[in-house]
Amino acid sequence: MYLVTAGEMREMDRKTIEEFGLPGQILMENAGRKALDMLFDHFPKMMSKKIGIVVGRGNNGGDGLVMARYLLQMGKDVTTFVFTARDKIKGDALSNLILLETLCEKKEGDHLFFIPDKDTFETLQSHICMHDIFVDGLLGTGLNTPVRGFFKEVITAVNGTGCPIFSLDIPSGLDADTGMPLGTCIKATATATFGFAKAGLFLGHGREFTGKVKVMDIGIPDYIATQSPPRLQVSDTSTIAPLFPPRSPHDHKGTWGHVLIIAGSRGKSGAAVLAANAAVAAGTGLVTLGIPHDINSSVETATLEAMTAPMGNGPHGYLTLDTFDPLMALGRNKTALALGPGLGTHEETRKLVTALVKESDLPLILDADGLNCIAHDPSLLKQRKAPTILTPHPGEMARLTGLSTREIQAHRLGIATQFAKKYNVILVLKGAGTLTALPNGFVFFCPTGNPGMATGGTGDVLTGMIAGLAAQGMTPEDAARAGTFLHGACGDFLAQAKGPWGFKASDLITALPGIFSQLTKNNAQDI
Numbered sequence: 001m002y003l004v005t006a007g008e009m010r011e012m013d014r015k016t017i018e019e020f021g022l023p024g025q026i027l028m029e030n031a032g033r034k035a036l037d038m039l040f041d042h043f044p045k046m047m048s049k050k051i052g053i054v055v056g057r058g059n060n061g062g063d064g065l066v067m068a069r070y071l072l073q074m075g076k077d078v079t080t081f082v083f084t085a086r087d088k089i090k091g092d093a094l095s096n097l098i099l100l101e102t103l104c105e106k107k108e109g110d111h112l113f114f115i116p117d118k119d120t121f122e123t124l125q126s127h128i129c130m131h132d133i134f135v136d137g138l139l140g141t142g143l144n145t146p147v148r149g150f151f152k153e154v155i156t157a158v159n160g161t162g163c164p165i166f167s168l169d170i171p172s173g174l175d176a177d178t179g180m181p182l183g184t185c186i187k188a189t190a191t192a193t194f195g196f197a198k199a200g201l202f203l204g205h206g207r208e209f210t211g212k213v214k215v216m217d218i219g220i221p222d223y224i225a226t227q228s229p230p231r232l233q234v235s236d237t238s239t240i241a242p243l244f245p246p247r248s249p250h251d252h253k254g255t256w257g258h259v260l261i262i263a264g265s266r267g268k269s270g271a272a273v274l275a276a277n278a279a280v281a282a283g284t285g286l287v288t289l290g291i292p293h294d295i296n297s298s299v300e301t302a303t304l305e306a307m308t309a310p311m312g313n314g315p316h317g318y319l320t321l322d323t324f325d326p327l328m329a330l331g332r333n334k335t336a337l338a339l340g341p342g343l344g345t346h347e348e349t350r351k352l353v354t355a356l357v358k359e360s361d362l363p364l365i366l367d368a369d370g371l372n373c374i375a376h377d378p379s380l381l382k383q384r385k386a387p388t389i390l391t392p393h394p395g396e397m398a399r400l401t402g403l404s405t406r407e408i409q410a411h412r413l414g415i416a417t418q419f420a421k422k423y424n425v426i427l428v429l430k431g432a433g434t435l436t437a438l439p440n441g442f443v444f445f446c447p448t449g450n451p452g453m454a455t456g457g458t459g460d461v462l463t464g465m466i467a468g469l470a471a472q473g474m475t476p477e478d479a480a481r482a483g484t485f486l487h488g489a490c491g492d493f494l495a496q497a498k499g500p501w502g503f504k505a506s507d508l509i510t511a512l513p514g515i516f517s518q519l520t521k522n523n524a525q526d527i
């Protein structure tokens with residue numbers, strides 16, 4: 001599934017209307033009709049109750065007016081509240097208002113109210129709130145500033161009824177691009193979104209406000225989307241499974257790559273263990289760990305399949321620049337490099353990481369302390385000789401960009417996209433809805449994962465999985481999005497099996513084979 005920004009959607013609407021020749025009024029009619037079908041599907045029992053439709057002056061309101069007309073024609077108990085003066089309504093929304101007015105004239109009772117200001121709203125508030133279900137056409141993709149004027153009170157009042165709310169296109173008040181509520185926001189029970197799902201329905205806090213989301217085909221021809229495909233795509237089984245090549249009976253461990261993982265320091269040996277075991281579980285042919293010798297014996301006992309290459313370390317048990325040459329030599333016959341988990345950020349380690357980032361010509365997965373070691377000068381990423389995947393959590397991203405974590409979280413898509421382009425890296429911005437941004441501007445949204453994964457070590461496991469997939473020959477882009485999808489799927493499986501508090505990072509590794517076999521069951525090679 002593609003996700004679009006408000007701007008991309010507007011452009012597709014424009015092309016459909018101006019270049020393809022399908023009138024905007026037909027698009028609006030389709031939107032209202034399709035949303036009506038979803039309303040009946042989702043709230044069958046409510047259709048005999050009192051339905052309140054709240055609309056604003058824009059085209060989002062126009063969609064609501066179409067629904068109001070059909071519901072009235074069907075004899076439903078429906079009342080429409082238009083939150084603007086009549087003369088402010090224009091274009092296709094006006095055409096639909098006129099149709100509704102004509103119909104209302106033929107029906108008994110008051111089915112249409114104009115509420116141009118706060119005073120009128122306060123007079124009518126109790127009448128508005130007496131409905132049993134609401135259709136929300138107040139604000140759609142046209143909103144780009146915090147909700148103004150008495151719309152704030154209207155949204156608060158509708159939310160306050162506790163009744164089901166069915167939002168058109170996007171819950172009113174939600175930023176269609178970022179998924180951040182703009183001051184206040186309708187909390188919908190279900191949302192019918194038109195043409196393509198808006199990015200804000202999934203990014204940021206979107207999912208807390210949308211309820212069930214369904215994308216409605218309103219007649220935008222396929223070729224318009226394929227001409228300039230949306231840049232943001234939600235990963236799913238159908239797009240991830242084909243990335244895994246079938247295994248052949250003739251395969252041997254050399255077929256599936258050899259990853260070098262440089263990780264660990266005294267007190268953080270677990271990070272190295274988790275990354276290595278995750279790479280093994282991800283199907284990598286061979287895994288070698290470059291670690292400080294101080295932690296070698298504990299790491300060896302915890303990683304049966306991985307090999308270790310103990311490196312000299314200083315008195316404090318962390319890797320120093322002295323290990324640069326042996327580590328480069330160790331990388332010579334490898335197919336991918338993971339650098340960072342548990343390394344620490346001592347000055348000497350920083351120098352080592354900087355040198356490896358500059359000099360290694362292996363596909364690189366840079367994570368955790370590896371990221372912190374280069375955060376003071378991310379421009380050195382431009383000197384990389386091979387593809388680079390960065391896997392920051394929002395705090396690490398803040399250090400890399402000099403922004404606050406809050407700013408990162410408010411503009412995840414924009415910041416990830418810009419960073420990936422600027423530094424020519426694949427940026428995996430972790431957090432709810434992990435984003436994988438490619439240097440060419442395309443971004444993958446990961447729908448898997450859950451809060452149970454917010455526990456120490458899960459990032460090290462992700463690094464191991466991605467590095468393992470890249471080492472096996474997947475393109476770094478595919479390894480990044482497939483790794484994040486698998487990692488989240490393992491977490492979702494565990495959350496279902498054990499509950500969101502009952503699992504730890506190493507459980508993700510244990511869950512991986514089951515997730516793998518589910519995902520790739522249709523990829524088996526015919527022999």
Ligand SMILES: NC(=O)C1=CN([C@@H]2O[C@H](COP(=O)(O)OP(=O)(O)OC[C@H]3O[C@@H](n4cnc5c(N)ncnc54)[C@H](O)[C@@H]3O)[C@@H](O)[C@H]2O)[C@H](O)CC1
Pocket residue numbers: 009013027028031056057058059060061062063138139140141142143144145146147148149151168169170194195196218
């Ligand atoms: N996707 C499609 O193909 C179609 C979508 N449709 C619907 O159209 C809206 C977008 O309509 P637009 O007229 O551009 O904007 P809105 O209805 O969202 O609102 C604009 C309106 O709202 C007022 N406003 C703007 N900002 C604020 C604010 N901060 N506070 C209060 N009021 C604000 C302002 O007066 C504007 O005029 C899309 O979401 C779909 O639902 C088409 O119907 C069919 C094609």
Ligand SMILES: [K+]
Pocket residue numbers: 060136137138139140167168169170171172
């Ligand atoms: K809306």
